[in-house]
Amino acid sequence: MKMLVTRPDPDASDTAARLGALGIEGVPCPLLVHQTLDVSLPDPKGFAGLVLTSANALRALDERGVLARYRALPVYAVGNRTAALARDMGFATVTSADGAFADLVELLAHAPLAGPIFYPAARDMSAYLGKSLAPFGRMVITAEIYAMNPVTELPDGLAERLGAGEIEAALFYSKRTAQTFVRLVERGLERPARARFGVLCLSEAVAAPLLDAHFVRVGLCDHPSEEAMMGLALSFARDQNP
Known part of the structure; x- marks a missing residue:
């Protein structure tokens, strides 16, 4: 299981390491600098x-x-x-x-x-x-x-990896990060791929731009914290691999 970590550095690397401890491969991809x-x-x-x-x-x-x-x-x-x-x-x-x-x-x-x-x-x-x-x-x-x-483009090859299902979900901690992601994948990620892709969000406000862009597999934290995000990621991974 691979998950995209969209928050800025150095937090992206820290979150990827925490995911690794849960058996999930975190792929750092800071969308804000x-x-x-x-x-x-x-x-x-x-x-x-x-x-x-x-x-x-x-x-x-x-x-x-x-x-x-x-x-x-x-x-x-x-x-x-x-x-x-x-x-x-x-x-x-x-x-x-x-x-x-x-x-x-x-x-x-x-x-x-x-x-x-x-x-x-x-x-x-x-x-x-x-x-x-x-x-x-x-x-x-x-x-x-x-x-x-906001960054102006995704890393080389990332849109293709997302479309192929190689990366199955992404973590979003802010509304601006979600908006940036939506803008960057607007032409590179078709609706069927969006329907499969999991978007794990800190809050309803963070999730709103993703829902508007037809991402339907939305997970929301029950508390706005890193610990809750890790719990959400682990639950998603277990649902994928029961």
Whole structure:
């Protein structure tokens, strides 16, 4: 059993290794490429916390050489893996929402914050934290510190491998990744092949572009986490080879 891993590096390689431990061959195929942006960043003084919706924000701060200036701030992370990376990078006070964006909003709405929060974000945001927290009286200072740029083509021979059924499924962690995949296979993967191909998605929002493009073998996580994605992949593999 081979599964395509579409998330960006270095996460794609990590996920492929986790699949390997389950007896599934992960084929890394990052469809978004990280780019750190040269934007002005605020002084940490006066902030009540640092909010993270992706580990890519930490990587961007590190690439900019400014990570140390924010380490004294409490961190509020969307999920456990981002929280774990924050701890590995030296942050002492880290709280995880252990879920999706809505869970993070709920956490921040009721957190004991006595000032504004700093949000190093992606340039192409799917949801706006400041707008979501405004009804709760929370002030969010956002800096678009990184971009996730879509690739313009699939690796050589991949479309043919997908069409031949050599790779039986793909893992999708974001809506933009799913949209990129749909665009890249629009002319190279016919509808019968799409009907056979498994698309394993972190959420309904991630799955939506794939459903619109006539991928019908859709698997959804019961919780937005890497552990749930691994469970979904294992269940799919077992269904294929009972």
